[in-house]
Amino acid sequence: MKNCRQDEHHSNAKKLIPKLSSTSIELTSAIEVLDEKKRKKSIFIPAERPLTIYLNKKELVTLMTLGSRPEDLVLGYLRNQRIIKKLDDIVSIQVDWDVNSAAVISNTYEAQQTSKRTVTTGCGQGTIFGDIQADLDKLVLSQRSQLTQSTLTEIIDVMRRHDSVYKKAGSVHGCALFKGAEMLMFVEDVGRHNAVDSIAGKMWLESLEGEGLVFYTTGRLTSEMVIKGAQMNIPFLLSRSGVTQMGVQMAKKVNLSLFGRCSGKHFYLYSSWQRFVYD
């Protein structure tokens, strides 16, 4: 069930990269249910567990998570909440599922501005929106990147065929990062913001810039999803679901190309049409 080790590759790398544990844990479990004909059935449901982040031994936050990529999630959370500004400010992240905790050591962080809170499964992790609204006013994404219709269709198909917790157990949100039609990352979580944050964390770790990349999510494109995408400098956001009015407004403001209702060959393009090439 538990498989915890130091990642030697990272600690030996030239660039200063935090020491990360690499934990794994069961993502689904079988339970018995009754159906409409009073039949007992065994079905799979996704895990949901608290992960409490301790930053320099001070309790920071508890995230409700599937637990698939806890180290990336912690990294992405610290980044997106602007608690840690530079990756090499983090010495190590050690996740321990025996006590549902992630111990983060930072040389530079001084605990003063944060207080204990819990972020529930449905949660956008609350505080980010207000803080970055001001920054967003300055942000405009580059128009250089283009996306062709054939690549878009291929991405939708890759997502459809990809093996996932969702296929086995449902009730999770998935996010993926693409370069062309190549899937670079794929993360699922019970909280959709956790999935996005995990990808942000992994991008940070791999010094990966968002320029030219495509972000796919199964969840809706609401204002804060657009903000997170824009923060990561990703010009293309795709969703199987729809959008909200403020999501579209924000996308237009920062020049982000928003695609919703992506299914098979179908989609709607809501903003920044000039980046898209029909073929």
Added chain:
Amino acid sequence: MKNCRQDEHHSNAKKLIPKLSSTSIELTSAIEVLDEKKRKKSIFIPAERPLTIYLNKKELVTLMTLGSRPEDLVLGYLRNQRIIKKLDDIVSIQVDWDVNSAAVISNTYEAQQTSKRTVTTGCGQGTIFGDIQADLDKLVLSQRSQLTQSTLTEIIDVMRRHDSVYKKAGSVHGCALFKGAEMLMFVEDVGRHNAVDSIAGKMWLESLEGEGLVFYTTGRLTSEMVIKGAQMNIPFLLSRSGVTQMGVQMAKKVNLSLFGRCSGKHFYLYSSWQRFVYD
């Protein structure tokens, strides 16, 4: 677009009930999109707007909301976050969409424990989970109420036929409260927790107890949805979607009957089977 008035019915009632504005605002808007054949189409998308709650002139929180039931939402938020303990501690709630604000006046509330934050659209409004975990240990729902299979099927059908923002524009979550197969309340919002909180607010206002009632949601039944249901003393939670492991654990702990994958005549029953009557 704006229609703001004092609700005389409430202010004249014998029981001390807060004076509430009764605002309405457009919930959807038409926008132009491009589809896969480069056709321009006009489609509807749901609104998403900030609503900043001021409690005794002090800024409390900003919720991202559809805006369908702002007064109920504010009430339910104050109740579920345990900021205000008794309904008659609230003198008035005045929503003004010109400035996206809700001004709450309370005679008893003393501002000290809260600080400014924003709750985004996907958000579970963060702090509730940890605070009430202790209370939940004491909570066990009564076994008195029963639900029959024919009523369950009827409820699913009522939801299917109900006119909604979702049908017109998608991208929202809906919640409803039922007494038998009679729909007592129906609320949609871009944040699923806002929909639940709005129902909690309206239940508070109408002195409606949860005992014997059925709560339907389009969203997943995760841990905090089960907690909110249990807090409202509602024994039956239904969802079109699935559940998480912790949702089921919590439901078993407090004796709550959880039904997922409700569609047509189909459903799964995950917990507290003894309350359900197959007919």
